[in-house]
Amino acid sequence: MEKMRMESLNLTSQNIEKIEALFPNCITESRDENGQLKKSVNFKMLKQMLSQDIVDGDEAYEFTWVGKKESIVEANKSIRKTLRPAPEESVDWDNTENLYIEGDNLEVLKLLQESYLGKVKMIYIDPPYNTGNDFIYNDDFKVSNEEYAEESGEYDEDGNRMFKNTDSNGRFHSDWCSMIYSRLLVAKNLLREDGVIFISIDDNELENLEKICNEIFGKENFIANITRNTNSSKNQSLFVSISHEYCLVYSKNISMLSSIHSENKWAVEKNNIHEYKKRVEILKNKDLTDEDITQELKELTKYPRFIDFTNYWYFDNKGVYAKADLGGVTNGNMEPIFNPLTNQFDPIPPGGFRYKKEKLEQLIEDNRIHFHKDGSLPRLKRYLEENLKQRPKSIMSDDQRPDNRMLKNMGLSFDNPKQLVFIKRILSIFEKNDIYMDFFSGSSTTAHAVMELNAEDKGNRKFIMVQLPEETDEKSEAYKAGYKNICEIGKERIRRAGDKIKSENLLLTSNLDTGFRVLKVDSSNMKDIYYSPNEISQDFLSSLESNIKEDRTDLDLLFGCLLEWGLPLSLPYKSIEIDGCVVHNYNEGDLIACFEENISENVMKEIAKLTPLRAVFRDSSFENSAEKINTSEIFKLLSPDTKIKVI
Numbered sequence: 001m002e003k004m005r006m007e008s009l010n011l012t013s014q015n016i017e018k019i020e021a022l023f024p025n026c027i028t029e030s031r032d033e034n035g036q037l038k039k040s041v042n043f044k045m046l047k048q049m050l051s052q053d054i055v056d057g058d059e060a061y062e063f064t065w066v067g068k069k070e071s072i073v074e075a076n077k078s079i080r081k082t083l084r085p086a087p088e089e090s091v092d093w094d095n096t097e098n099l100y101i102e103g104d105n106l107e108v109l110k111l112l113q114e115s116y117l118g119k120v121k122m123i124y125i126d127p128p129y130n131t132g133n134d135f136i137y138n139d140d141f142k143v144s145n146e147e148y149a150e151e152s153g154e155y156d157e158d159g160n161r162m163f164k165n166t167d168s169n170g171r172f173h174s175d176w177c178s179m180i181y182s183r184l185l186v187a188k189n190l191l192r193e194d195g196v197i198f199i200s201i202d203d204n205e206l207e208n209l210e211k212i213c214n215e216i217f218g219k220e221n222f223i224a225n226i227t228r229n230t231n232s233s234k235n236q237s238l239f240v241s242i243s244h245e246y247c248l249v250y251s252k253n254i255s256m257l258s259s260i261h262s263e264n265k266w267a268v269e270k271n272n273i274h275e276y277k278k279r280v281e282i283l284k285n286k287d288l289t290d291e292d293i294t295q296e297l298k299e300l301t302k303y304p305r306f307i308d309f310t311n312y313w314y315f316d317n318k319g320v321y322a323k324a325d326l327g328g329v330t331n332g333n334m335e336p337i338f339n340p341l342t343n344q345f346d347p348i349p350p351g352g353f354r355y356k357k358e359k360l361e362q363l364i365e366d367n368r369i370h371f372h373k374d375g376s377l378p379r380l381k382r383y384l385e386e387n388l389k390q391r392p393k394s395i396m397s398d399d400q401r402p403d404n405r406m407l408k409n410m411g412l413s414f415d416n417p418k419q420l421v422f423i424k425r426i427l428s429i430f431e432k433n434d435i436y437m438d439f440f441s442g443s444s445t446t447a448h449a450v451m452e453l454n455a456e457d458k459g460n461r462k463f464i465m466v467q468l469p470e471e472t473d474e475k476s477e478a479y480k481a482g483y484k485n486i487c488e489i490g491k492e493r494i495r496r497a498g499d500k501i502k503s504e505n506l507l508l509t510s511n512l513d514t515g516f517r518v519l520k521v522d523s524s525n526m527k528d529i530y531y532s533p534n535e536i537s538q539d540f541l542s543s544l545e546s547n548i549k550e551d552r553t554d555l556d557l558l559f560g561c562l563l564e565w566g567l568p569l570s571l572p573y574k575s576i577e578i579d580g581c582v583v584h585n586y587n588e589g590d591l592i593a594c595f596e597e598n599i600s601e602n603v604m605k606e607i608a609k610l611t612p613l614r615a616v617f618r619d620s621s622f623e624n625s626a627e628k629i630n631t632s633e634i635f636k637l638l639s640p641d642t643k644i645k646v647i
Contacts, residue, residue, distance in 0.1 A: 004564050004616070004645045006526050008110040011186070012076040016041060023049050063211040071178035074106070075185040080526075081107050082560045083519040083569070084552075091495055092515025097570040098447070099464045100494065102487045103521025105439040108466045109186040111521070114566030120190045120464070121434035124426065124446055126200040126418050127183075130176040177208055184216050187439065191252040194260050196223070198426055199248045200418070206246055213250050223249040228422065229304045229397040247426075267389040268425045270308040271397060276300075277384070280320050290315075304397035312384050316367065323370050323379035329354045337364065337378060339371045346371070346378045392429065398422045407443065410496045413477035414443040414489055423449035432459030439466035444490035448497045451514050455505045460513070462570065465490065491518065517570060525552045525560045526647070546620060548647070554595050557647065558584050561593060561616050565645075578606045589613060598623055604631050608638035619646045 030040040226247040297313040311322035327349025336345035398419040438446035469485040498514025571587040581596040592612040
């Protein structure tokens with residue numbers, strides 16, 4: 001009977017297996033810290049296999065920093081951690097498909113490697129911008145000042161200082177690069193092959209982030225660098241007031257993404273469209289001529305937030321429209337059309353009209369042609385209502401002030417929340433039923449956006465929020481309001497936003513998922529005795545005491561098993577009692593678990609009759625080896641396809 005690992009996937013071993021499949025001659029053996037043989041990579045041979053020339057030097061074109069190798073090791077090594085459920089902090093625990101996970105996001109990403117491998121459609125993150133006061137991740141690969149000086153070459157072998165490093169940001173940038181590099185390495189695995197990642201950043205680390213993303217995702221998978229006008233003015237700058245940020249966009253596999261969207265192009269709603277239409281109505285209700293309104297709209301669209309409506313300056317009884325070209329072709333229709341405003345035939349565009357005579361006549365009848373009083377070329381009316389969406393632009397404008405007001409109205413406080421409309425816009429590009437992740441979730445803007453979008457288009461998007469429980473400043477309004485860490489703010493925002501969305505969408509209440517399961521990173525459910533050296537008998541150790549920590553519940557153990565077996569953490573489950581034993585049935589037989597001591601044969605038979613795909617028990621559920629063998633025989637008879645493991 002196989003024993004569960006109860007630790008995260010070892011990505012190094014996985015990567016070695018992949019290399020072995022491609023280059024078996026590059027695999028050798030070495031000994032681990034316990035003296036046991038393990039597979040290793042012959043890197044010199046691998047270098048040669050990947051080169052058309054003889055490899056005899058160390059020169060290479062690469063982006064590196066102090067701590068890069070350590071960050072790769074950190075990303076790949078397994079951890080003995082688990083996710084402990086917190087139903088008391090959750091909303092609609094039994095039914096929701098959303099997750100809120102508290103803990104270091106690198107650890108969380110590792111723990112989710114099997115359950116969500118290749119399942120996430122889109123990741124959005126807003127990591128620390130490395131401004132000097134927001135770096136809060138203390139990873140193992142961070143190096144001391146002395147170590148940095150030695151590795152970066154500040155000192156020679158004899159300890160003599162070789163030069164004075166006046167750039168105090170050397171290690172500063174290295175630490176940030178290591179932090180983001182390891183997390184993106186692991187996060188990439190969670191993306192679907194047609195998945196996309198959006199990363200917000202500012203000038204401090206844009207250059208480094210681009211190089212890191214080119215290395216991890218491949219330069220060929222670069223989609224765009226979106227410049228975002230945030231309409232904020234940072235007047236503390238000595239020279240230029242910075243009012244923009246960036247958002248880097250990469251795909252996991254651009255070829256697959258392109259094939260999926262070859263006909264279904266990316267499209268988003270024009271920025272601030274509802275506000276623009278409201279402005280038009282206000283102008284129309286004033287005592288203004290049509291020409292005056294057009295001039296007002298021309299001035300309005302000079303502002304970045306309304307730039308998407310440039311040329312939508314005209315209107316009739318059908319609505320606002322822009323003037324479009326009726327020509328632009330060669331060998332087109334050369335028959336003139338009659339202008340009712342001038343009582344003359346209008347000029348013909350060079351190359352002729354793009355439409356035949358019959359089509360033009362129909363357009364005229366439908367009042368779809370804009371004629372000019374000066375006899376200039378007629379134009380096609382392109383109505384805004386027929387062109388609500390557009391290809392996402394590489395320059396976007398979103399005012400941050402409404403988000404600050406919104407949080408204040410919700411009774412919450414959070415510095416510089418991400419713009420809700422921006423997140424909704426990028427989410428709307430993709431399918432309505434996929435998984436969306438944010439592992440720097442902050443105030444949970446992404447979760448808020450998912451719920452609002454689902455309410456608007458009847459979607460079933462699911463979110464996974466991940467946030468380190470960073471303590472709030474004692475002087476902050478959030479702390480004074482009782483929120484001791486950022487996670488408390490994020491969870492409360494989801495609760496209040498969910499309640500508000502439901503109250504405004506009563507017809508969707510039954511189907512709209514505004515709940516979330518709270519899970520928290522913690523040490524392994526297993527005592528150190530579980531990870532004993534190989535030379536010590538596990539049976540002997542287990543006979544001395546239980547290998548499970550005393551404070552762990554059945555629910556803790558169940559979710560630990562879900563992680564190892566690679567099952568999603570948001571599926572329904574129920575608990576039943578069989579002959580006094582509590583049996584947990586996860587997602588109608590995907591996994592059945594019973595963590596009772598000394599389970600009777602009858603209970604085992606009843607569990608086997610449920611024909612689960614997987615079954616898990618405590619090691620101590622069996623009094624001896626004979627009972628383990630008997631259980632195996634019961635399942636062979638009643639449910640031969642069931643995979644059985646013990647913890």
